[in-house]
Amino acid sequence: MLGFTTTDSIALFVFAAAWLGYNMLVDHSRFAKTGLNALMNEYRLAWMGQMEFREMRIIDTQIMGSLQNGTAFFASTSLIAIGGTITLLRATDNVLQVFGDLPFAPVPSRGLWDTKVIGLAIIFIYAFYKFSWSYRLFNYAAIILGATPMPASADPARRHLTARRAADMNIVAARQFNRGQRAFFFALAYLGWFISPYLLIAATLAVLFVMWARQFRSDARAALLRDHADPAALTDPSRAPMPD
DSSP: OOOOOHHHHHHHHHHHHHHHHHHHHHHTSTTGGGSHHHHHHHHHHHHHHHHTTOSOOHHHHHHHHHHHHHHHHHHHHHHHHHHHHHHHHHTHHHHHHHHHHOSSSOOOOHHHHHHHHHHHHHHHHHHHHHHHHHHHHHHHHHHHHHHSOOTTOSOHHHHHHHHHHHHHHHHHHHHHHHHHHHHHHHHHHHGGGGTOHHHHHHHHHHHHHHHHHHHHSSHHHHHHHOOOOSGGGGTOGGGSOOOO
16 A cells, blocks of 8 residues: 555665664674773763862863763754655655656655655654753763862762763763664665665665774774873874774
8 A cells, every 4th residue: 555565675675674773782782892882981081080070160160061062962963854854744745756867766656755754753752862961961960070079079989970970971971862873874884775775775774884893893993092102103193003
């Protein structure tokens, strides 16, 4: 009734499996600890460890504000994207006419087109919830940061515990932010379905490869793993070892 074909079903299965599989790989598998996100989490812990012993924490509040602003930007972008998909639903007849003039794309039925658009809207709604929740969690992390006792506190155990809680909250907020960005990347692959289910499969595999490479084979990850054995490399970049 909706005009689904076997190829459409296979393409959607590949899309969903790629998304869920990548989530498992990055967040829950034994390889997760070697990924870029996990390596950055170590620096979040180190950041709060430094914050714990700082008398002036202005730099910490500035960094936290930067994280919140970036998250708010993506949350706003998600709302704009949701509005765009709703507009597509209102312009179905015009869009189908455009597809009818294209030589390389089959004309979808109205039901199939609406299903595709609704699916895209669901992805952006998911991204919005992730970004908005991440923003809230960064707010919580900022509050915990502000509640961390000063170095001169008579209760160092409480100071250390509060700083660790701020780091853990920051890590959770970053994880939600990463999942929102992941939804954006897979939304780009999903757009291929509007042309062809084969393009959806190809675009999904391409996005999956790009995200995997960024997590496990990128220059950013190499920078975190780089061992500056030569102290002079800190002041002379030409003497620093280059990533593979």
